[in-house]
Amino acid sequence: MKQLHVELGDRSYPIYIGPSVMSNTELLQQHIRGQQVMVVTNETIAPLYLQQVTQALAGKTVAHVILPDGEKFKTLSTLNLVFDALLEKRFNRTVTLVALGGGVVGDMTGFAAACYQRGVDFVQIPTTLLSQVDSSVGGKTGVNHAMGKNMIGAFYQPQSVLIDTNTLRSLPDREFAAGMAEVIKYGLIADVAFFDWLEANADALMARDEAALQYAIAQSCQTKADVVAQDERESGIRAILNLGHTFGHAIETATNYTSYLHGEAVAVGMLMAMDLSQRMGAVSEQDCKRTRDLIVSCGLPSLSPKGMSQETYMSLMAVDKKVLDGSLRLVLLKRLGEAYVGNDFPPAALEATLGSFCHE
Ligand code: NAD
Ligand code: GLY
Numbered sequence: 001m002k003q004l005h006v007e008l009g010d011r012s013y014p015i016y017i018g019p020s021v022m023s024n025t026e027l028l029q030q031h032i033r034g035q036q037v038m039v040v041t042n043e044t045i046a047p048l049y050l051q052q053v054t055q056a057l058a059g060k061t062v063a064h065v066i067l068p069d070g071e072k073f074k075t076l077s078t079l080n081l082v083f084d085a086l087l088e089k090r091f092n093r094t095v096t097l098v099a100l101g102g103g104v105v106g107d108m109t110g111f112a113a114a115c116y117q118r119g120v121d122f123v124q125i126p127t128t129l130l131s132q133v134d135s136s137v138g139g140k141t142g143v144n145h146a147m148g149k150n151m152i153g154a155f156y157q158p159q160s161v162l163i164d165t166n167t168l169r170s171l172p173d174r175e176f177a178a179g180m181a182e183v184i185k186y187g188l189i190a191d192v193a194f195f196d197w198l199e200a201n202a203d204a205l206m207a208r209d210e211a212a213l214q215y216a217i218a219q220s221c222q223t224k225a226d227v228v229a230q231d232e233r234e235s236g237i238r239a240i241l242n243l244g245h246t247f248g249h250a251i252e253t254a255t256n257y258t259s260y261l262h263g264e265a266v267a268v269g270m271l272m273a274m275d276l277s278q279r280m281g282a283v284s285e286q287d288c289k290r291t292r293d294l295i296v297s298c299g300l301p302s303l304s305p306k307g308m309s310q311e312t313y314m315s316l317m318a319v320d321k322k323v324l325d326g327s328l329r330l331v332l333l334k335r336l337g338e339a340y341v342g343n344d345f346p347p348a349a350l351e352a353t354l355g356s357f358c359h360e
Contacts, residue, residue, distance in 0.1 A: 002218045006137060006225040008157060008232060015137060015161040015221050017214055022049065022100075022125050022164040025056045031123055031160035032060065034094030039064040040082055040109040041100040045127055048170055053100055053125065063089045067105065071257065074104050074144045076152065082112040096121040096159070102128035102175075103135035107153070110141030114156035124158045127167040129179025130263055133186070133220035134241075136161045138228040149249070155233055163221075165213050177299040178263025180205065181244075183216050184294055185270060186223040189240050192337030194219045199290065202297045239322055240339040243331040244269030250316035254308050260301070267300035272357055277333040279349040287336045304357040313354050 001018030016027055037060045041050055046066045054062055065085035067078055086095065099109030099122060106124055113122035126136035142153015168176065183205075187195030197215075198205070204212040224241065231238040247269030251260055260268075274291050277283045292302050322329045322341065329343045330350075 002214055004218060004221050004225060006157070007229045011139075011157045011232075013158055013160050015163065015225070017132075017163040017165065017217050017221070019166045019210065020164060021162045022167070023052045023056050024162075025058065028053070028056045028123070028162060029060070031121075032057075032096045033121060033159075034096060035061050036089075036091045036095040037062045037098060038082070038086055038089070038091060038095055039098045039100055040067065040105060040112065041065075042067045042069040042105055044069045045101045045105070049100060049125075049127065049167065053098065057098075063091070067108070069104075071104055071144070074108055076143055076145075079108055079112055079115075079143055082109070083116060086112075086116055093117045093120055096123060098123045098125060099136075099158075100125045100127065101131075102126065103131040106131050106136050107141050107150070108143055110139070110156050110158065111143060111153055114141055114154040119156070121159050122156075124161040126161065126163060128171055129168060129176050129217075130182055131179075132163045132168075132217050133179060134182045134224065136163070137221055137224045138238075138241075139232065149252075161221075163217060165210060165217070168208055168213060173299065174261065176206075176208070178261040180298040181263035181267040181270070181295070181300055183220050184291070184298070185241070185243050185266070186220045188270060188274075188291065188333065188336065189243050189331070189339035190223045190227070190337060191219065192335075194223075195290075195294075195337060199294055202294060206298060236341075239329075239341045240331050242322070243333075243339055244271075244273050246317050246320045246322060246328075246330055247272040247313070249320065250313050251305060251308065253316050254312050255305050259305065264301050267295045267298075268302060268304055268357075271295065271302055272304075272353055273330060273332055275356060276330070276345055276349055276353040279352060280332070280345060283333050283336055290336075304359065307360060308358060310351065310354040310358050313358070 004015040097113045099106045124136035126132045139155045139157040141156050142150045145151040201212050244266045248265035251265040274288045327343045
Protein backbone atom coordinates (compact mmCIF):
# COMPACT_ATOMS: atom_id res chain seq x y z
CA MET A 1 0.00 0.00 0.00
CA LYS A 2 1.16 3.55 -0.72
CA GLN A 3 0.44 6.55 1.47
CA LEU A 4 0.52 10.23 0.46
CA HIS A 5 -0.35 13.41 2.28
CA VAL A 6 -2.22 16.55 1.23
CA GLU A 7 -0.60 19.39 3.16
CA LEU A 8 -3.19 22.01 4.02
CA GLY A 9 -2.42 22.99 7.61
CA ASP A 10 -5.28 21.97 9.87
CA ARG A 11 -7.18 20.66 6.83
CA SER A 12 -4.39 18.19 5.88
CA TYR A 13 -5.27 14.57 5.21
CA PRO A 14 -3.80 11.25 4.07
CA ILE A 15 -4.41 9.35 0.84
CA TYR A 16 -4.07 5.54 1.00
CA ILE A 17 -3.64 3.60 -2.24
CA GLY A 18 -3.77 -0.17 -2.58
CA PRO A 19 -5.91 -3.27 -3.00
CA SER A 20 -8.62 -3.83 -0.37
CA VAL A 21 -8.04 -0.56 1.50
CA MET A 22 -11.83 -0.07 1.72
CA SER A 23 -12.15 -3.29 3.73
CA ASN A 24 -9.42 -2.32 6.18
CA THR A 25 -11.29 -1.48 9.37
CA GLU A 26 -8.37 0.22 11.06
CA LEU A 27 -7.55 2.43 8.08
CA LEU A 28 -11.15 3.41 7.49
CA GLN A 29 -12.08 4.03 11.11
CA GLN A 30 -8.86 5.89 11.93
CA HIS A 31 -10.31 9.08 10.43
CA ILE A 32 -13.88 8.71 11.65
CA ARG A 33 -14.15 10.69 14.84
CA GLY A 34 -17.75 10.02 15.93
CA GLN A 35 -20.01 7.01 16.24
CA GLN A 36 -22.45 7.81 13.41
CA VAL A 37 -21.65 7.04 9.77
CA MET A 38 -23.76 7.57 6.63
CA VAL A 39 -22.43 5.82 3.53
CA VAL A 40 -23.53 7.59 0.35
CA THR A 41 -23.36 5.51 -2.83
CA ASN A 42 -25.38 4.76 -5.95
CA GLU A 43 -27.44 1.93 -7.37
CA THR A 44 -24.55 0.58 -9.51
CA ILE A 45 -21.88 0.61 -6.83
CA ALA A 46 -23.99 -0.52 -3.85
CA PRO A 47 -24.32 -4.17 -4.98
CA LEU A 48 -20.56 -4.30 -5.66
CA TYR A 49 -18.99 -2.64 -2.63
CA LEU A 50 -21.48 -1.47 0.01
CA GLN A 51 -21.29 -4.66 2.03
CA GLN A 52 -17.47 -4.56 2.26
CA VAL A 53 -17.49 -0.99 3.47
CA THR A 54 -20.32 -1.61 5.94
CA GLN A 55 -18.40 -4.57 7.38
CA ALA A 56 -15.27 -2.45 7.76
CA LEU A 57 -17.37 0.02 9.76
CA ALA A 58 -18.30 -2.62 12.37
CA GLY A 59 -18.82 -1.09 15.79
CA LYS A 60 -20.17 2.19 14.37
CA THR A 61 -23.83 3.16 13.92
CA VAL A 62 -23.99 2.81 10.15
CA ALA A 63 -26.73 3.81 7.69
CA HIS A 64 -26.63 4.23 3.94
CA VAL A 65 -28.36 6.11 1.18
CA ILE A 66 -28.40 4.82 -2.40
CA LEU A 67 -28.68 7.53 -5.05
CA PRO A 68 -29.70 7.11 -8.69
CA ASP A 69 -26.67 6.72 -11.00
CA GLY A 70 -25.68 9.40 -13.47
CA GLU A 71 -24.44 12.93 -14.02
CA LYS A 72 -28.03 14.03 -14.64
CA PHE A 73 -28.81 13.25 -11.00
CA LYS A 74 -25.96 15.47 -9.71
CA THR A 75 -28.51 18.05 -8.57
CA LEU A 76 -29.78 19.83 -5.49
CA SER A 77 -32.88 17.65 -5.49
CA THR A 78 -30.79 14.43 -5.34
CA LEU A 79 -28.75 16.02 -2.56
CA ASN A 80 -31.98 16.30 -0.57
CA LEU A 81 -32.12 12.48 -0.47
CA VAL A 82 -28.90 12.57 1.56
CA PHE A 83 -30.25 15.23 3.93
CA ASP A 84 -33.55 13.30 4.25
CA ALA A 85 -31.65 10.12 5.21
CA LEU A 86 -29.46 11.98 7.73
CA LEU A 87 -32.46 13.65 9.37
CA GLU A 88 -34.57 10.48 9.38
CA LYS A 89 -31.76 8.78 11.31
CA ARG A 90 -31.49 11.87 13.54
CA PHE A 91 -27.76 11.96 12.83
CA ASN A 92 -26.06 14.94 14.43
CA ARG A 93 -22.94 17.04 13.87
CA THR A 94 -20.66 14.16 14.86
CA VAL A 95 -21.72 12.12 11.80
CA THR A 96 -19.16 11.21 9.13
CA LEU A 97 -20.35 10.83 5.53
CA VAL A 98 -18.55 8.22 3.44
CA ALA A 99 -18.57 8.81 -0.33
CA LEU A 100 -18.47 5.41 -2.01
CA GLY A 101 -18.45 5.88 -5.78
CA GLY A 102 -17.13 7.87 -8.71
CA GLY A 103 -16.82 11.62 -9.05
CA VAL A 104 -20.56 12.21 -9.09
CA VAL A 105 -21.09 10.52 -5.72
CA GLY A 106 -17.88 12.09 -4.34
CA ASP A 107 -18.75 15.65 -5.36
CA MET A 108 -22.30 15.34 -4.02
CA THR A 109 -21.30 13.69 -0.74
CA GLY A 110 -18.61 16.29 -0.12
CA PHE A 111 -21.09 19.08 -0.69
CA ALA A 112 -23.68 17.39 1.54
CA ALA A 113 -20.98 17.18 4.24
CA ALA A 114 -20.15 20.87 3.79
CA CYS A 115 -23.83 21.80 4.26
CA TYR A 116 -25.28 19.35 6.80
CA GLN A 117 -25.61 21.18 10.11
CA ARG A 118 -23.05 23.69 8.71
CA GLY A 119 -20.37 21.10 8.15
CA VAL A 120 -19.61 17.51 9.16
CA ASP A 121 -16.68 15.18 8.40
CA PHE A 122 -16.47 13.09 5.24
CA VAL A 123 -14.23 10.37 3.84
CA GLN A 124 -13.70 9.67 0.14
CA ILE A 125 -13.66 6.10 -1.22
CA PRO A 126 -13.38 6.80 -4.97
CA THR A 127 -14.20 3.86 -7.26
CA THR A 128 -13.44 5.17 -10.78
CA LEU A 129 -9.95 5.91 -12.08
CA LEU A 130 -11.00 9.51 -12.72
CA SER A 131 -12.19 10.00 -9.16
CA GLN A 132 -9.10 8.26 -7.75
CA VAL A 133 -6.64 10.52 -9.55
CA ASP A 134 -8.63 13.74 -9.60
CA SER A 135 -11.98 14.45 -8.00
CA SER A 136 -11.48 12.78 -4.60
CA VAL A 137 -8.41 14.91 -3.86
CA GLY A 138 -8.49 18.67 -3.42
CA GLY A 139 -11.87 19.45 -1.91
CA LYS A 140 -13.90 20.68 -4.86
CA THR A 141 -17.46 19.59 -4.10
CA GLY A 142 -20.81 20.49 -5.58
CA VAL A 143 -23.74 19.82 -7.86
CA ASN A 144 -24.90 20.98 -11.28
CA HIS A 145 -27.52 23.64 -11.99
CA ALA A 146 -29.77 23.57 -15.06
CA MET A 147 -27.76 26.56 -16.31
CA GLY A 148 -24.28 25.21 -15.65
CA LYS A 149 -22.14 22.27 -14.53
CA ASN A 150 -20.73 22.36 -10.97
CA MET A 151 -22.22 25.81 -10.45
CA ILE A 152 -23.36 25.21 -6.85
CA GLY A 153 -20.67 24.00 -4.49
CA ALA A 154 -17.98 24.54 -1.90
CA PHE A 155 -14.30 23.91 -1.29
CA TYR A 156 -14.47 21.33 1.49
CA GLN A 157 -11.69 18.87 2.26
CA PRO A 158 -12.22 15.23 3.32
CA GLN A 159 -10.70 13.62 6.43
CA SER A 160 -9.03 10.93 4.31
CA VAL A 161 -9.07 9.36 0.85
CA LEU A 162 -9.03 5.56 0.53
CA ILE A 163 -8.20 4.49 -3.01
CA ASP A 164 -8.98 0.80 -3.34
CA THR A 165 -7.38 -0.38 -6.57
CA ASN A 166 -9.54 -3.53 -6.53
CA THR A 167 -12.53 -1.40 -7.53
CA LEU A 168 -10.94 -0.78 -10.93
CA ARG A 169 -11.51 -4.47 -11.78
CA SER A 170 -15.24 -3.86 -12.21
CA LEU A 171 -14.92 -0.51 -13.99
CA PRO A 172 -16.07 -0.57 -17.64
CA ASP A 173 -13.24 -0.12 -20.18
CA ARG A 174 -14.58 3.17 -21.47
CA GLU A 175 -14.71 4.67 -17.95
CA PHE A 176 -11.19 3.40 -17.26
CA ALA A 177 -9.89 5.07 -20.45
CA ALA A 178 -11.62 8.32 -19.48
CA GLY A 179 -9.66 8.28 -16.22
CA MET A 180 -6.44 7.73 -18.19
CA ALA A 181 -6.94 11.14 -19.82
CA GLU A 182 -6.54 12.79 -16.40
CA VAL A 183 -3.51 10.58 -15.63
CA ILE A 184 -1.85 11.70 -18.89
CA LYS A 185 -2.73 15.29 -17.95
CA TYR A 186 -0.40 15.14 -14.92
CA GLY A 187 2.52 14.10 -17.11
CA LEU A 188 1.84 16.94 -19.53
CA ILE A 189 1.41 19.70 -16.95
CA ALA A 190 4.03 18.87 -14.35
CA ASP A 191 6.08 15.72 -14.76
CA VAL A 192 7.86 14.84 -17.99
CA ALA A 193 9.48 11.76 -16.38
CA PHE A 194 5.99 10.48 -15.59
CA PHE A 195 4.94 11.17 -19.20
CA ASP A 196 7.90 9.03 -20.38
CA TRP A 197 6.90 6.33 -17.88
CA LEU A 198 3.31 6.38 -19.16
CA GLU A 199 4.50 5.85 -22.73
CA ALA A 200 6.56 2.86 -21.63
CA ASN A 201 3.83 1.40 -19.41
CA ALA A 202 0.59 2.19 -21.25
CA ASP A 203 0.02 -1.48 -22.09
CA ALA A 204 0.48 -2.59 -18.48
CA LEU A 205 -1.89 0.12 -17.30
CA MET A 206 -4.53 -0.75 -19.86
CA ALA A 207 -4.21 -4.39 -18.72
CA ARG A 208 -4.80 -3.01 -15.19
CA ASP A 209 -1.55 -4.37 -13.82
CA GLU A 210 -1.64 -3.74 -10.05
CA ALA A 211 1.88 -2.34 -9.65
CA ALA A 212 1.49 -0.05 -12.67
CA LEU A 213 -1.89 1.18 -11.42
CA GLN A 214 -0.59 1.96 -7.94
CA TYR A 215 2.37 3.86 -9.36
CA ALA A 216 0.27 5.87 -11.84
CA ILE A 217 -2.39 6.72 -9.24
CA ALA A 218 0.23 7.72 -6.66
CA GLN A 219 2.14 9.95 -9.11
CA SER A 220 -1.11 11.59 -10.23
CA CYS A 221 -2.35 12.17 -6.67
CA GLN A 222 1.07 13.53 -5.63
CA THR A 223 1.01 16.14 -8.37
CA LYS A 224 -2.58 17.05 -7.55
CA ALA A 225 -1.76 17.27 -3.82
CA ASP A 226 1.26 19.52 -4.54
CA VAL A 227 -0.79 21.88 -6.70
CA VAL A 228 -3.71 22.00 -4.24
CA ALA A 229 -1.31 22.65 -1.33
CA GLN A 230 -0.04 25.74 -3.18
CA ASP A 231 -3.45 27.09 -4.22
CA GLU A 232 -6.40 25.43 -2.46
CA ARG A 233 -9.06 27.80 -3.81
CA GLU A 234 -7.78 28.22 -7.35
CA SER A 235 -6.66 31.80 -7.28
CA GLY A 236 -3.77 30.90 -9.60
CA ILE A 237 -1.69 27.78 -10.22
CA ARG A 238 -4.50 25.26 -9.49
CA ALA A 239 -6.06 26.19 -12.85
CA ILE A 240 -3.30 24.22 -14.64
CA LEU A 241 -5.19 21.09 -13.54
CA ASN A 242 -7.68 22.12 -16.20
CA LEU A 243 -5.41 21.47 -19.18
CA GLY A 244 -7.67 20.71 -22.15
CA HIS A 245 -10.80 21.36 -20.09
CA THR A 246 -11.86 24.63 -21.79
CA PHE A 247 -11.90 22.92 -25.20
CA GLY A 248 -13.27 19.77 -23.55
CA HIS A 249 -16.19 21.54 -21.83
CA ALA A 250 -17.10 23.12 -25.17
CA ILE A 251 -17.16 19.63 -26.72
CA GLU A 252 -19.28 18.22 -23.87
CA THR A 253 -21.76 21.11 -24.11
CA ALA A 254 -21.96 21.05 -27.93
CA THR A 255 -22.67 17.32 -27.89
CA ASN A 256 -25.17 17.68 -25.04
CA TYR A 257 -23.13 15.45 -22.69
CA THR A 258 -24.27 12.43 -24.69
CA SER A 259 -21.41 11.31 -26.94
CA TYR A 260 -18.17 12.11 -25.06
CA LEU A 261 -17.39 11.19 -21.47
CA HIS A 262 -15.64 14.03 -19.60
CA GLY A 263 -12.23 12.34 -19.87
CA GLU A 264 -12.74 11.71 -23.59
CA ALA A 265 -13.54 15.37 -24.23
CA VAL A 266 -10.52 16.37 -22.11
CA ALA A 267 -8.29 14.06 -24.20
CA VAL A 268 -9.27 15.90 -27.40
CA GLY A 269 -9.01 19.23 -25.56
CA MET A 270 -5.47 18.44 -24.39
CA LEU A 271 -4.45 17.75 -27.98
CA MET A 272 -5.94 21.09 -28.98
CA ALA A 273 -4.04 22.88 -26.19
CA MET A 274 -0.85 21.09 -27.33
CA ASP A 275 -1.47 22.13 -30.92
CA LEU A 276 -1.86 25.76 -29.85
CA SER A 277 1.27 25.52 -27.70
CA GLN A 278 3.14 24.15 -30.72
CA ARG A 279 1.97 27.06 -32.87
CA MET A 280 3.42 29.34 -30.17
CA GLY A 281 6.76 27.52 -30.41
CA ALA A 282 6.56 26.04 -26.89
CA VAL A 283 6.37 22.34 -27.75
CA SER A 284 7.51 20.40 -30.81
CA GLU A 285 5.58 18.53 -33.45
CA GLN A 286 7.15 15.38 -31.99
CA ASP A 287 5.75 16.24 -28.52
CA CYS A 288 2.29 16.57 -30.07
CA LYS A 289 2.65 13.27 -31.91
CA ARG A 290 3.82 11.46 -28.76
CA THR A 291 0.81 12.83 -26.86
CA ARG A 292 -1.62 11.81 -29.60
CA ASP A 293 -0.11 8.32 -29.78
CA LEU A 294 -0.37 7.90 -26.00
CA ILE A 295 -3.97 9.12 -25.96
CA VAL A 296 -4.94 6.78 -28.79
CA SER A 297 -3.11 3.85 -27.20
CA CYS A 298 -5.25 4.37 -24.09
CA GLY A 299 -8.41 3.97 -26.15
CA LEU A 300 -9.24 7.68 -26.08
CA PRO A 301 -10.52 9.82 -28.98
CA SER A 302 -8.27 12.36 -30.69
CA LEU A 303 -10.80 14.01 -33.00
CA SER A 304 -13.17 16.92 -32.47
CA PRO A 305 -16.86 15.99 -32.91
CA LYS A 306 -17.90 15.84 -36.54
CA GLY A 307 -19.56 19.08 -37.62
CA MET A 308 -18.60 21.12 -34.52
CA SER A 309 -17.60 24.51 -35.94
CA GLN A 310 -14.98 27.06 -34.89
CA GLU A 311 -17.81 29.47 -34.05
CA THR A 312 -19.38 26.93 -31.71
CA TYR A 313 -16.03 26.45 -29.93
CA MET A 314 -15.52 30.19 -29.58
CA SER A 315 -18.98 30.93 -28.23
CA LEU A 316 -18.92 28.04 -25.75
CA MET A 317 -15.36 28.77 -24.59
CA ALA A 318 -16.32 32.39 -23.90
CA VAL A 319 -18.35 31.27 -20.85
CA ASP A 320 -15.50 29.27 -19.28
CA LYS A 321 -14.79 29.92 -15.58
CA LYS A 322 -11.24 31.00 -16.46
CA VAL A 323 -12.48 33.95 -18.59
CA LEU A 324 -11.30 37.07 -16.76
CA ASP A 325 -12.59 40.57 -17.62
CA GLY A 326 -13.83 39.30 -20.97
CA SER A 327 -10.47 37.79 -21.90
CA LEU A 328 -10.23 34.06 -22.64
CA ARG A 329 -7.44 32.37 -20.66
CA LEU A 330 -6.27 28.90 -21.53
CA VAL A 331 -3.99 26.33 -19.95
CA LEU A 332 -1.03 26.01 -22.29
CA LEU A 333 2.36 24.34 -22.12
CA LYS A 334 5.68 26.14 -21.72
CA ARG A 335 7.28 22.83 -22.56
CA LEU A 336 6.33 19.18 -22.22
CA GLY A 337 5.87 18.74 -18.46
CA GLU A 338 5.21 22.39 -17.57
CA ALA A 339 1.92 24.24 -17.88
CA TYR A 340 0.73 27.80 -17.24
CA VAL A 341 -2.52 29.72 -17.55
CA GLY A 342 -2.44 32.66 -19.92
CA ASN A 343 -4.09 34.81 -22.54
CA ASP A 344 -0.85 35.38 -24.42
CA PHE A 345 -1.81 33.27 -27.45
CA PRO A 346 -2.20 35.11 -30.77
CA PRO A 347 -5.91 34.96 -31.78
CA ALA A 348 -4.80 33.76 -35.23
CA ALA A 349 -3.01 30.78 -33.64
CA LEU A 350 -6.19 29.78 -31.77
CA GLU A 351 -8.16 30.10 -35.02
CA ALA A 352 -5.60 27.92 -36.77
CA THR A 353 -5.84 25.28 -34.02
CA LEU A 354 -9.63 25.24 -34.17
CA GLY A 355 -9.47 25.17 -37.97
CA SER A 356 -7.17 22.18 -37.95
CA PHE A 357 -9.40 20.18 -35.56
CA CYS A 358 -12.85 21.10 -36.92
CA HIS A 359 -14.03 18.72 -39.64
CA GLU A 360 -17.25 17.78 -41.43
P1 NAD B 1 -19.26 8.77 -12.37
O1 NAD B 1 -19.20 9.08 -10.93
O2 NAD B 1 -20.52 9.10 -13.08
O3 NAD B 1 -18.92 7.23 -12.59
C1 NAD B 1 -18.95 6.70 -13.90
C2 NAD B 1 -19.82 5.43 -13.97
O4 NAD B 1 -19.10 4.34 -13.42
C3 NAD B 1 -21.10 5.52 -13.16
O5 NAD B 1 -22.12 4.84 -13.85
C4 NAD B 1 -20.74 4.80 -11.87
O6 NAD B 1 -21.87 4.29 -11.20
C5 NAD B 1 -19.87 3.70 -12.41
N1 NAD B 1 -18.90 3.15 -11.46
C6 NAD B 1 -18.18 3.83 -10.54
N2 NAD B 1 -17.29 3.03 -9.98
C7 NAD B 1 -17.44 1.81 -10.52
C8 NAD B 1 -16.79 0.57 -10.35
N3 NAD B 1 -15.75 0.45 -9.52
N4 NAD B 1 -17.22 -0.49 -11.07
C9 NAD B 1 -18.24 -0.35 -11.95
N5 NAD B 1 -18.88 0.81 -12.19
C10 NAD B 1 -18.48 1.87 -11.48
O7 NAD B 1 -18.09 9.51 -13.19
P2 NAD B 1 -16.59 9.90 -12.82
O8 NAD B 1 -15.89 9.95 -14.11
O9 NAD B 1 -16.06 9.10 -11.72
O10 NAD B 1 -16.76 11.38 -12.26
C11 NAD B 1 -17.27 12.42 -13.05
C12 NAD B 1 -17.70 13.53 -12.14
O11 NAD B 1 -16.58 14.00 -11.41
C13 NAD B 1 -18.30 14.72 -12.85
O12 NAD B 1 -19.49 15.10 -12.19
C14 NAD B 1 -17.24 15.81 -12.68
O13 NAD B 1 -17.80 17.11 -12.61
C15 NAD B 1 -16.60 15.41 -11.39
N6 NAD B 1 -15.23 15.87 -11.23
C16 NAD B 1 -14.92 16.54 -10.10
C17 NAD B 1 -13.63 16.97 -9.88
C18 NAD B 1 -13.29 17.63 -8.57
O14 NAD B 1 -12.17 18.14 -8.45
N7 NAD B 1 -14.17 17.62 -7.62
C19 NAD B 1 -12.62 16.71 -10.82
C20 NAD B 1 -12.96 16.00 -11.98
C21 NAD B 1 -14.27 15.58 -12.17
N1 GLY C 1 -10.14 19.00 -11.30
C1 GLY C 1 -9.51 20.26 -11.18
C2 GLY C 1 -9.29 20.69 -9.77
O1 GLY C 1 -9.52 19.96 -8.84
O2 GLY C 1 -8.90 21.79 -9.56
